[in-house]
Amino acid sequence: MSIVLTRVDFRLIHGQVITRWVTQCQANEIVTVDTSLSNDEFMQDVFKMAAPKGLKIRILSVEEAVKAQQKNEFQRNRVMLLFKSVQELDNAVRAGLKLEEVQIGGLGGGPGRKAVNNAITLNREDADTLLALEKMGINIYFQTTPDYPSEILQKAVAKL
Numbered sequence: 101m102s103i104v105l106t107r108v109d110f111r112l113i114h115g116q117v118i119t120r121w122v123t124q125c126q127a128n129e130i131v132t133v134d135t136s137l138s139n140d141e142f143m144q145d146v147f148k149m150a151a152p153k154g155l156k157i158r159i160l161s162v163e164e165a166v167k168a169q170q171k172n173e174f175q176r177n178r179v180m181l182l183f184k185s186v187q188e189l190d191n192a193v194r195a196g197l198k199l200e201e202v203q204i205g206g207l208g209g210g211p212g213r214k215a216v217n218n219a220i221t222l223n224r225e226d227a228d229t230l231l232a233l234e235k236m237g238i239n240i241y242f243q244t245t246p247d248y249p250s251e252i253l254q255k256a257v258a259k260l
Contacts (some may be wrong), residue, residue: 103174106181108189109205113157117205118189122155122180129156129177133165133192134184139215143211144231150188163186168186186226193233201239203250204230206226216256227257 104125109117112132122130135145143162148157156177160168165181168174174181181199183189187208193199205222207213210227213221218243234240234253244252 103181103199104177104178104198105203106183106201107203107205108183108186110184110208111206112184113150115182117157117182117231118151119250120245121205125178125180127155127178127180129158129179130180131155131165131174132159132182132184133162133197134159134188134189135152135161135163135186138164162192162195163196165192169197169209186229190229190233193236193238199238201241202233204240204242204253204256205244214260216246216259217251220244220256222260223258224260227260231257 104127105121107117107121111117113130114135121127121210132147138159139148144159145157151157158165167171183192189202204220207222207226209221212223216222230253240253241250241251
């Protein structure tokens with residue numbers, strides 16, 4: 101057992117993740133890596149309540165996630181790693197988290213952001229960060245749901 105999906109989705113644990121991706125990947129644990137959320141007990145409870153019974157939920161800081169991986173804690177279950185932002189993903193990788201593949205599922209809206217794949221938006225800063233991560237050997241692709249086609253990073257960035 102191991103990490104079965106690493107996803108960046110600003111909504112973190114929500115209906116689509118629970119009903120579609122957890123089932124698709126047969127994940128039995130979600131590990132959310134978000135340093136600010138790891139310090140907010142109230143919001144942790146809110147996210148934990150969104151998960152069905154039997155699905156283990158852990159919310160870790162970047163530092164805790166790196167240590168958990170080093171201790172092989174992600175080998176105990178079929179783990180879905182969730183990140184709220186490209187920046188937090190980048191922080192984790194630069195802190196030592198080892199990843200082979202990352203799915204971009206939702207980055208939110210706002211000024212300077214452009215839809216590049218279904219409802220997934222991208223801005224230049226996130227694009228540059230993702231391109232740098234790809235150069236480090238991480239396969240990055242965009243996909244909203246299992247039944248929607250995926251798209252490689254280069255094609256998404258070309259739409260900016």
